[in-house]
Every structure is written in structure tokens, then in C-alpha cells.
Amino acid sequence: MRATRKTMQRQHNLTAYGFLLPWLIGFFCLTLGPMLGSLYLSLTKYNLLSAPKWVGLSNYVTIFTDDQTFTNSLWLTFKYVFMSVPLRLAFALLVAMALNKGIRALGIYRTIYYVPSLLGGSVAIAIVWRQIFDGSGLVNRFLGWFGIEGPSWISHPDYIVYTIISLSIWQFGSAMVIFLAGLKQIPGDLYEAAQVDGAGKARSFFRITLPMLTPVIFFNLVMSIINSFQAFTPAFVIGDGRGGPLDATMFYTLYLYMKGFSFFEMGYASALAWIMLLIVGGFTAIVFMTSKFWVFYGDSKDGR
Amino acid sequence: MKRKSLWIGILALMMVVLSACSGGTGSPGASNSGNTSNNEQNDATESTEQVELRVMWWGDQKRADITNQALKLFEKKYPNVKIVGEFAPSTGYFDKLNTQLASGTAPDVFFLGGNVVDYAIKDVLLDLTPYVGQELNLTDMDQTMVQYGTLNDKLVHISAGANARGVIINKSMFDRAGIPVPQDGWNWEEYAAISKQITDKLGSGYYGTYNLAVDGMDIGLKQNGKQLYDMANGTLGFEEADALKWFQYWDATSKAGGVVPAELQVSNPPGDTSKSLIITGKVAMSLIPSNQFAAHQSLTQDELIMVQLPRGDKGTGVVFESSQGLSGYAKTKHPKEVAQLMSFFINDPEVAKILRSDRGVPVTASNRALLEGEASAADKIVYDYTSRVSKATETEPFAVSYNPPGNTEYSKLAESTMYEIGFGRKSVGEAVSAFYSGTVKIFNNNQE
Numbered sequence: 001m002r003a004t005r006k007t008m009q010r011q012h013n014l015t016a017y018g019f020l021l022p023w024l025i026g027f028f029c030l031t032l033g034p035m036l037g038s039l040y041l042s043l044t045k046y047n048l049l050s051a052p053k054w055v056g057l058s059n060y061v062t063i064f065t066d067d068q069t070f071t072n073s074l075w076l077t078f079k080y081v082f083m084s085v086p087l088r089l090a091f092a093l094l095v096a097m098a099l100n101k102g103i104r105a106l107g108i109y110r111t112i113y114y115v116p117s118l119l120g121g122s123v124a125i126a127i128v129w130r131q132i133f134d135g136s137g138l139v140n141r142f143l144g145w146f147g148i149e150g151p152s153w154i155s156h157p158d159y160i161v162y163t164i165i166s167l168s169i170w171q172f173g174s175a176m177v178i179f180l181a182g183l184k185q186i187p188g189d190l191y192e193a194a195q196v197d198g199a200g201k202a203r204s205f206f207r208i209t210l211p212m213l214t215p216v217i218f219f220n221l222v223m224s225i226i227n228s229f230q231a232f233t234p235a236f237v238i239g240d241g242r243g244g245p246l247d248a249t250m251f252y253t254l255y256l257y258m259k260g261f262s263f264f265e266m267g268y269a270s271a272l273a274w275i276m277l278l279i280v281g282g283f284t285a286i287v288f289m290t291s292k293f294w295v296f297y298g299d300s301k302d303g304r
Numbered sequence: 305m306k307r308k309s310l311w312i313g314i315l316a317l318m319m320v321v322l323s324a325c326s327g328g329t330g331s332p333g334a335s336n337s338g339n340t341s342n343n344e345q346n347d348a349t350e351s352t353e354q355v356e357l358r359v360m361w362w363g364d365q366k367r368a369d370i371t372n373q374a375l376k377l378f379e380k381k382y383p384n385v386k387i388v389g390e391f392a393p394s395t396g397y398f399d400k401l402n403t404q405l406a407s408g409t410a411p412d413v414f415f416l417g418g419n420v421v422d423y424a425i426k427d428v429l430l431d432l433t434p435y436v437g438q439e440l441n442l443t444d445m446d447q448t449m450v451q452y453g454t455l456n457d458k459l460v461h462i463s464a465g466a467n468a469r470g471v472i473i474n475k476s477m478f479d480r481a482g483i484p485v486p487q488d489g490w491n492w493e494e495y496a497a498i499s500k501q502i503t504d505k506l507g508s509g510y511y512g513t514y515n516l517a518v519d520g521m522d523i524g525l526k527q528n529g530k531q532l533y534d535m536a537n538g539t540l541g542f543e544e545a546d547a548l549k550w551f552q553y554w555d556a557t558s559k560a561g562g563v564v565p566a567e568l569q570v571s572n573p574p575g576d577t578s579k580s581l582i583i584t585g586k587v588a589m590s591l592i593p594s595n596q597f598a599a600h601q602s603l604t605q606d607e608l609i610m611v612q613l614p615r616g617d618k619g620t621g622v623v624f625e626s627s628q629g630l631s632g633y634a635k636t637k638h639p640k641e642v643a644q645l646m647s648f649f650i651n652d653p654e655v656a657k658i659l660r661s662d663r664g665v666p667v668t669a670s671n672r673a674l675l676e677g678e679a680s681a682a683d684k685i686v687y688d689y690t691s692r693v694s695k696a697t698e699t700e701p702f703a704v705s706y707n708p709p710g711n712t713e714y715s716k717l718a719e720s721t722m723y724e725i726g727f728g729r730k731s732v733g734e735a736v737s738a739f740y741s742g743t744v745k746i747f748n749n750n751q752e
Contacts, residue, residue, distance in 0.1 A: 048402055049405055049427075134571065151567070155567050156727075245566075245727075246723045261402050262399055262713070263712060264422070
């Protein structure tokens, strides 16, 4: 009995590694070398065109003690992540639940709602967003019908970040598809039993749907956090490509990019990249550590 | 049974992945053999010396079309040279170039603008001095432009067009407002007063001028005997007080009314011709390089003219500047052909006819005369303006100036400073003090 369990375990692991193999090969063949290279560069002053000069930790010291743009871009990125991730997930769940009501032609709707995610990262959509939220764009014309004179959403430093957040929420598709799959997995008899016991819609949502979905929410949350920290294209295209106006679109990745490729400070940019890696890693670790308190695996092997 | 099929599946997957990986290591061998056969072919045709040159520039589709046309002409004249043209919009151009330079794959010839110093001090530009008088004919080129391209005693940059900055004026707006059009020789107080008058007369939504605090700053400094970058001494050419005075002028003019508000200037920047409020008849005055005039006029029915900049203590501070030019890559394998191409680009009359003044007025006297002969109405305004500038520089000469090293970062900082003041985030004093210390930092950081 013990032995079979062990072999099963081993087989389980092997299967997992089999599926991980493409990623592992990519990581060791392609990613690892440049990553270690950038770790070295982060300890040098490197202007891209002459040989790197060893400066020790001086880049890191400058970043933490004497770089206002770093602090600003970090806060801006946090703001973006903490607003866009919950909103996007909530929106995705909402749409997934609406689609899960057993409507006809579900496949078509699912595809249509997924399209923005396919397009969302692209430059073309960001340009469309520019037009929609321009001073004389669609949104302000719509507001104009009600006599409201909207600001120019994409050129005022106070508002432009919300334009970018709205674009991110609109890309709810991939999270939605995963939620939809998760919803389909919840056994219908749970709801029937709840109905018999007299539970209302809200109660069955909070007592059945949410707990049963937690593994899926967990997955979506981790993926969304990682993706949002790395957001680049929307800020680059909707802003002026240089973080403007007034650094209101100076996302962390954009700052890193500009330091490295426009300002000839690749060493400094590498240090920024490693700090970003630690931050994203830290947040992911926090989510993972807290997961045992709120993620419920109904099909877990050891029956937790 | 089911488990077995799963294992087969995994094995199959591993095979695919592994073969993909080994294919990755195998394919260079395969392509190597392809290369050797290519090399043999090259060796065989060594006698005619077939050469391929990559050329890269920035700009819009129209510029790409005419540049390609000119390069085709070169191929026809030098059949042993094949040209591969690449272009990018101005926003991503330099990032692309920097990446290529870093990886050693930069084009043989590329265009540079006001940031040529940044590349010259990093020793990535081909020294063209040995080819002058041989492949590179500069006898007809303006001496000031040759000097401009000579940095650290090396000729590294051949200007492809000259221009003089000036104030573009939407004359129709002045007519509508019933205000007389300004004339050369005016000063900055008049400039501020006229801007306010335009807004007062035409009402809200109309402005006298764009905020020129950044675009005109180097000129403003020169008018007071300072400059951005003192190349001879390798230092900044101005003090915090000089910058403060300039930003204060624009702050005061903005507060008085008549200057485009920051929010509007962000969405319709003066540098983007297609969005410029000069075109839409909302702003009466702005600062442009003279080669942009025709592009502005072609987009509007309003009558546009050009006037010299308002004067400071020392004059207008305007000289002919190189708008952009060609540089060779230091590691190019075909420096002679590079020199040939540059020589052709600036001297050939047919090229001049194709390119016209897209990158500025031609830098050789004969091509200038050629284009002047068949100038359009808009071109005539430009030529009239530039000849007034040449006349002014005879009595009030100013040195051609360079942007400081770290130009990209500096210009971003300057723009941020203007908007910090414009959006009311900082007082002028605070903003300028941060601007100056930031400028010093960038400057020191980019010394090689």
C-alpha cells in the first residue's frame, strides 16, 4: 500500500516535470544566462557602448537614497497594481458568472469576451484608447450630452493613470475564461442543497461559489499581480513614451527601459530590474503564504 | 492502460521538446554550411567587390519614400553597392540605434540629430577625415556645417540639412484679432503683450503662443551671452540664475494669459505638426525650425509667415544649425563606400531635387541655388526668412552650439520642469533649483 502510494507520488511528480519541461529548457537555455549577466551589470556603470566599469553596490545605493523618479515610479506602479488587479478580477468573475447562467451559444460569447485580452497588450488598442479618452474623444463627447465638461483624460497627470487602469480592466478575458472553467467545476447539487435549506442567491455566492473558486482565484491573483507589475505597453503608448506628462505614466518598467536604452545607464537599469524581481517575488510569496488560510482545495489528496 | 498512454504522451512531448532544443544547436551548423557557400560566392565576385550598406533614419512615410528614392539613385550610380534602408518613427529611433550599437549590429550609416555629441564622446562614430577630398567631397559645403560635424578634431558627422529657428505666425489669426503682425526686431516684453492681446481679442480657447520655455531655452540663454553647453571648456554654459530668469518670464507670461495651458500643450505638442494648434488656428505664435514651415503651411488654409525671434540683450541668438545629419558606424567594414554615400547625399543635384528641404535647406551652395530657383510659395517664405537670418548673423554673430551630453535625459528633465510649473505642482524657484541640480547631475554622469 505504502509502496504503491510512493510510486504514484513519483509518477505524479514526473508528469508535472514533463509538462514543466518546455519551460525548464527555455529557462536554462535562454533566460538564465542574460539574468546572471544583468546581475553582474547591476554592479557596474555601463553605458552600452563602452566596457562596463565595476562600481560595487553604488547603483543600489543611489536608487534607494538619491532617486526621486525611482520612488515615484514605484508608487505609481503599486497604485496601478492595487487598483487594476482587484477590479479586473472582480469584473472577470462577474462576466464569467453571467455567462455561466446557461445561455445559448456560450462558445461565441466566451470568444467575444476573450478578444480584448488577445488585443489588449497591443499597441493598436492603446492608440484606440488614446482616441477614446482624448480631450475631444468619445468619453468627453458622451459626458458632453449631460453638460459635463470632462478633462483631457490622457494629458492631465492626475487622470492619465486611470485611463491606463481602465484599459487593464478591459483585458479581463483570460481571467474570465479561467473563472468560467472553475465555475463549471462546482457541483450543481451543492446549490440545490443550499436552495432546499433556504439559502438566498447572495448567501450561496459567498458560501459556495467563492470558497469553491478559491484555487482559481488564487491562480488568477498571482498571474495578474505578476503581469501588472510588468505593464509597459499601455504606459508607453498612452503616455508620451517618456513617462510624461509629469511622470504620470512613468511605470517602473518604463523607467527601467528609459534608463537602459535612452539614457545610456544599462548598469543602473539592471539594478532596477533586480529590485523589481525581488518586489514581484516578495508579493508572490506573500500571496502563497497566505493562501493556506483562504484557498480551499476540495479535491486535495490528503483531504485538507 | 490509461497510465501507459499517459507515459507515451509524456515521452512524445519530451522527444518533441528535446529535438527542438537539439535542433537549436544543430541549426547553426546547418546555416554555417550555407554561409560558407555564400562566402565562396563572395570570394568569387571579389573583383567587382559587391558591398552591402545598411542605412537608418527616422521620420514619417513621406521622408522614407523620398530617402529610399535617393538611395536607389545611389545604387544606380554605384552598381557594386546595395543599400538596405531602415527607418523608425522618431520616438523609438534612438532606443533602437542604441541597442544595435550595444550589440555591435548598428547600420553602416545612420542619422543623428542634436544628440551627436553623445555618440561622438562614446567613440562609436566613423572618423571621416581620411576620406575628405577623396570619396568625400566637401568643397561646396558650408564651412560652419563642416565645423559642426568636427568633434574632438575628428569629422564624424555630415549635416544633411540646415535650418534656422524662428517664430511661426498664423497671420490670419492676427488679422481676425485686428492686431498688427509683429516685425523683426521686437523684444520679449512685446512678445508677452501681443500674446495676451490675442487671447483678449479672440476669446477663450485662443492663445497667443505656445509655452516656449523648453524649446527656446538655449536661444534665450544665448541672447544673454550664455549657452547650454560650453563645449570648449567642457562645462555647462549657464547658472541657475539664468535658468530662473527664463522660466520666470514664461511663468509670468502664462499667468497674465495668452499662453497655451499645460494640459493642452501635452495633448497638442508644438513639435507634432499634425496636432499643432497653429494649424487649427487656435494659437497664433510658436517656435519652429525653418524646415518645418512648409509642412505646417501644407496642413492649413490660414496664412502663415515667419518672423525672427524677439531680441534679448545680445540679439536674436539665432544661427543656422544642422537639423540632422549622417554619421558612419566606427565598426563599418566599408568606410569608403560610407564616405561615397554621404558625398552623394549632400552633393548630387538630383538627390537635392528629390529630398528638397525635408531635412532642412541643402548644405551646399549649388544645391541651395538649384532649389531656390524652383521654390514653392511656402519655400519662398522660408528662403526669405533664412536670408534675413544670415544678414543678422553678419552683424551679430553667435557660435553654433551643441546640446550637452546626456541630451535625452536632459530634455526630459527640462520638459518636466516646465510642466511642474504649468500644472502648479511646484513654484518656479523650487522647480528651477531642482532642474539645475538635476542638469548638473546628468551632465557629470555623462562625461566619459
